[in-house]
Amino acid sequence: MGIKCHHIDVRAVTQSSPSPILSCVEKAPKHAHVSLVPLANPEETSRDSQITSTVLQDVHISARLMEDFLELVRENTEKDLETCGVLGAFLERGTYYVTTLIIPKQESTANSCNAMKEEEFFAIQNERSLFPVGWIHTHPSQRCFMSSIDLHTHYSYQVMLPEAFAIVMAPTDTSRKYGIFRLSDPGGMDILKGCPESGFHPHEETADGSPIYEHCFNVYTNSNLRFEIFDLR
Numbered sequence: 358m359g360i361k362c363h364h365i366d367v368r369a370v371t372q373s374s375p376s377p378i379l380s381c382v383e384k385a386p387k388h389a390h391v392s393l394v395p396l397a398n399p400e401e402t403s404r405d406s407q408i409t410s411t412v413l414q415d416v417h418i419s420a421r422l423m424e425d426f427l428e429l430v431r432e433n434t435e436k437d438l439e440t441c442g443v444l445g446a447f448l449e450r451g452t453y454y455v456t457t458l459i460i461p462k463q464e465s466t467a468n469s470c471n472a473m474k475e476e477e478f479f480a481i482q483n484e485r486s487l488f489p490v491g492w493i494h495t496h497p498s499q500r501c502f503m504s505s506i507d508l509h510t511h512y513s514y515q516v517m518l519p520e521a522f523a524i525v526m527a528p529t530d531t532s533r534k535y536g537i538f539r540l541s542d543p544g545g546m547d548i549l550k551g552c553p554e555s556g557f558h559p560h561e562e563t564a565d566g567s568p569i570y571e572h573c574f575n576v577y578t579n580s581n582l583r584f585e586i587f588d589l590r
Contacts, residue, residue: 413519413520413575414448414451414452414453414520414575415451415452415453415575415576415577416446416452416453416454416455416490416491416520416522416573416575416576416577417452417453417454417455417576417577417578417579417582418444418455418576418577418578418579418582419455419578419579419580419582419584420578420580421580421584422455422458422582422584422586423493423524423526423535425458425586426442426458426460426493426526426586427495427526427528429460429586429588430442430460430495433465433495433497434495434497434528435497436497437467437497437498438465438466438467438470438497439465439466439467439468439469439470439494439495439496439497440460440463440465440470440494440495441460441461441463441470441472441492441493441494441495442458442459442460442461442492442493442494443458443459443460443461443472443478443482443489443492444457444458444459444489444490444491444492444493444524445457445458445459445481445482445485445487445488445489445490446487446488446490447485447486447487447488448488453488453490453520454579454582455490455491455582455584456485456487456582456583456584456585457481457482457485457487457584457585457586457587458493458584458585458586458587459478459481459482459586459587459589460586460587460588460589460590461473461474461475461477461478461589461590462474462477462589462590463590467497467498468496468499468504468506468557469506470494474589477589478587478589481587488518489514489517489518489521490514490518490520490521490522491514491521491522491523491524492510492511492514492523492524493523493524493525493526494507494523494524494525494526495525495526495527495528496525496526496527496529496530497528497529498529499527499529499530500527500530500532500533501525501527501530501532501533501534501535501536502525502536503523503525503538503570504557505554505556505557505558505559505560506556506557507523507525508540508545508549508560508569508570509549509552509555510523511523511538511539511540511570512540512546512549512550515539515540515542515546516546516550519542520575521539522537522538522539522573522576523537523538523539524536524537524538525538536572537572537573537576538570538571538572538573539570539571539573540569540570540571541563541567541568541569541570541571544563544564544565544567544568544569545563545567545568545569545570545571547563547564548560548561548563548569549569
């Protein structure tokens with residue numbers, strides 16, 4: 358019998374790998390609504406839309422998934438600790454649909470989080486034949502942006518899948534509560550590919566002078582998506 362966790366039905370499930378985990382299943386509403394993720398500043402649209410040179414397939418994600426993630430990691434956020442999650446999607450008729458959020462075991466500080474036991478969330482993705490389409494993490498007390506550590510983390514996703522994106526949830530940022538970003542390509546990708554540094558550090562400018570990362574213009578919120586959340590912590 359399920360335990361009610363706010364508006365999520367939470368139940369314990371057992372899989373062969375990994376061992377017992379917490380699974381949350383969010384049911385989709387009857388009427389769908391699809392919309393492009395808005396920008397905080399409309400002027401950024403004309404500037405950033407000229408940066409992306411790679412043709413990307415559309416990605417759909419539920420706004421409720423982001424809200425539920427914030428609720429599940431609220432304890433860490435209140436302690437000023439970052440939390441991250443991995444997003445899995447399936448591809449149908451040229452569009453990626455995010456249907457799975459996995460919150461792995463992790464080490465966290467006020468400005469970083471490091472996923473552990475990656476084999477556990479890889480197993481879930483493989484069992485469901487999901488694409489690692491991106492990741493989500495919090496900035497509990499910082500503004501909504503991508504740090505140098507975030508950029509290196511995201512490079513490992515985008516080098517595998519050009520559509521990969523990073524969601525930053527910044528509940529204390531008064532101008533923008535969340536952002537959906539990707540590395541500019543080829544500018545940002547080239548910089549990260551050739552950067553040997555770790556930790557917090559500055560990056561060189563891109564060859565064409567464009568920003569290292571940009572807002573995603575191929576990501577849409579879709580109210581008709583049913584999704585699962587696996588909390589492995």
